[in-house]
Amino acid sequence: MSLIEITEVRKSFGDNEVLKGIDLNVEPGEVIAIIGKSGSGKSTLLRCINGLETINAGSIQVAGAQLATDELHLKALRLKVGMIFQGFNLFPHKTAGQNVMLSQMVVKKTPKPQAEEMAKKMLDRVGLGHKFDAYPDQLSGGQQQRVAIARALAMQPVALLCDEITSALDPELVQEVLAVVKELASEGMTLLMVTHEMRFARDVCSRVVFMHLGRVHEIGPPGEVFGNPKTPELRQFLGQTH
Amino acid sequence: MGYVFDYSWIGEYSGVLLKGLWLTVWLILVGATFGVALGIFCAWVRALGPKWARPIVGAYVELIRNTPFLIQLFFIFFGLPSLGVQMGETQAALLAMIINLGAYGCEIVRAGIQATTKGQFEAGWSLGLSRIETFRHVVLIPALQRIWPALSSQIVIVMLGSAVVSQIAAEDISYAADFIQSRTFRAFETYIVATLIYLALAILLRQLLKGVGWVLFPKRSAAR
Numbered sequence: 001m002s003l004i005e006i007t008e009v010r011k012s013f014g015d016n017e018v019l020k021g022i023d024l025n026v027e028p029g030e031v032i033a034i035i036g037k038s039g040s041g042k043s044t045l046l047r048c049i050n051g052l053e054t055i056n057a058g059s060i061q062v063a064g065a066q067l068a069t070d071e072l073h074l075k076a077l078r079l080k081v082g083m084i085f086q087g088f089n090l091f092p093h094k095t096a097g098q099n100v101m102l103s104q105m106v107v108k109k110t111p112k113p114q115a116e117e118m119a120k121k122m123l124d125r126v127g128l129g130h131k132f133d134a135y136p137d138q139l140s141g142g143q144q145q146r147v148a149i150a151r152a153l154a155m156q157p158v159a160l161l162c163d164e165i166t167s168a169l170d171p172e173l174v175q176e177v178l179a180v181v182k183e184l185a186s187e188g189m190t191l192l193m194v195t196h197e198m199r200f201a202r203d204v205c206s207r208v209v210f211m212h213l214g215r216v217h218e219i220g221p222p223g224e225v226f227g228n229p230k231t232p233e234l235r236q237f238l239g240q241t242h
Numbered sequence: 243m244g245y246v247f248d249y250s251w252i253g254e255y256s257g258v259l260l261k262g263l264w265l266t267v268w269l270i271l272v273g274a275t276f277g278v279a280l281g282i283f284c285a286w287v288r289a290l291g292p293k294w295a296r297p298i299v300g301a302y303v304e305l306i307r308n309t310p311f312l313i314q315l316f317f318i319f320f321g322l323p324s325l326g327v328q329m330g331e332t333q334a335a336l337l338a339m340i341i342n343l344g345a346y347g348c349e350i351v352r353a354g355i356q357a358t359t360k361g362q363f364e365a366g367w368s369l370g371l372s373r374i375e376t377f378r379h380v381v382l383i384p385a386l387q388r389i390w391p392a393l394s395s396q397i398v399i400v401m402l403g404s405a406v407v408s409q410i411a412a413e414d415i416s417y418a419a420d421f422i423q424s425r426t427f428r429a430f431e432t433y434i435v436a437t438l439i440y441l442a443l444a445i446l447l448r449q450l451l452k453g454v455g456w457v458l459f460p461k462r463s464a465a466r
């Protein structure tokens with residue numbers, strides 16, 4: 001049994017079918033890059049995995065937690081997978097530390113001292129231990145995104161979903177976030193990331209998924225996908241981005 | 243002409259004035275607390291609550307916002323007893339203020355909730371918070387912060403509007419003023435005093451609400 005099992009997943013918005021039968025199994029510790037043209041369904045796929053979208057057919061399960069629409073199942077699933085967004089989405093009325101503590105205390109009922117300790121540890125892990133008391137609007141984009149990563153990690157998920165997490169950052173801030181992700185990957189965290197950072201995908205990922213028109217069009221180790229694309233669509237896509 | 247001001251009555255009637263002042267202060271403190279709570283609850287229902295409940299709250303809001311406060315007050319005090327609901331003038335005044343502020347507060351708070359970005363909800367949900375928990379811990383405070391000046395103004399309006407509760411003989415500042423001028427025949431002076439008291443109250447109330455905001459909302463962008 002794989003850690004993440006995505007089976008025959010279909011998803012439509014109205015009569016626009018965005019995911020047309022996705023099959024993907026992810027093993028523990030794998031780092032998967034999802035690439036593809038705008039509108040190919042990359043974000044939708046990630047959002048389905050932690051239940052931000054409902055699916056029309058197929059099944060998704062993560063470490064035994066099954067995707068369903070009721071809050072109990074959703075909560076169980078979301079405890080397994082963390083999600084990092086393009087726009088950081090830190091809570092503006094809470095400090096970095098409080099951002100990391102909130103879900104531990106509300107969802108897991110962790111007592112405050114332990115939650116605080118965990119928050120310190122996680123902020124240290126992303127290199128921001130000294131920003132514990134800073135509010136989001138006092139942090140740079142790169143710092144905010146690292147707090148968001150710490151916030152997700154504090155729930156001790158088995159996998160992280162990252163949707164273009166460096167796309168909203170100034171170029172000089174991209175590397176500090178990618179460095180954190182790379183560190184997580186080397187520590188064995190399972191990662192699914194939608195990314196346009198092809199060099200990063202090549203260096204860090206175990207497999208690359210090329211999505212096209214709502215399907216997994218090509219999949220394989222980065223060497224193969226980038227070095228020897230089999231379909232004209234992937235060749236064309238890589239041609240554009242190189 | 244030469245109107246001669248006469249404030250010699252103040253000493254004799256200061257007890258009446260203080261009693262009126264106390265009732266007005268009590269009405270607005272308790273009324274605003276429960277009125278804002280009701281407003282937040284209704285705003286939650288209208289913006290995020292169960293679909294079947296939204297039109298019910300909508301009807302309440304429109305009913306209150308499109309009828310005079312005085313009529314609402316009379317309805318509660320004189321109308322409800324025919325349905326077997328009896329209450330004293332103070333309770334009736336308080337209830338009318340809560341219901342009135344609840345409706346206006348609902349629309350104000352709802353605007354604050356609806357300005358919340360989808361990303362904030364999704365961040366809460368993806369961390370495992372339920373819908374209610376996300377509202378309570380993620381959405382509510384920034385929403386209130388956005389509309390706090392408007393909500394504060396509405397609370398002041400309700401406080402000033404509370405002058406009409408003297409119509410059902412609730413003994414507030416206006417009631418005291420009516421009473422005093424009918425005894426002393428110094429209407430001009432009496433209403434000057436009443437005006438100054440309301441003015442001072444309104445200014446104090448605004449400061450108090452600023453203070454509440456200061457406690458409730460983080461001092462963002464403050465020097466670190």
Ligand SMILES: Nc1ncnc2c1ncn2[C@@H]1O[C@H](COP(=O)(O)OP(=O)(O)OP(=O)(O)O)[C@@H](O)[C@H]1O
Nearest residue numbers: 013014016018036037038039040041042043044045
């Ligand atoms: N909430 C929604 N309602 C309706 N249609 C949607 C919704 N979300 C996405 N879509 C549609 O689904 C399709 C896939 O969108 P998705 O965001 O998954 O693409 P993507 O691969 O992430 O693209 P990008 O690289 O631009 O982020 C698009 O055609 C989009 O218009």
Ligand SMILES: [Mg+2]
Nearest residue numbers: 042043044163
């Ligand atoms: Mg996308």
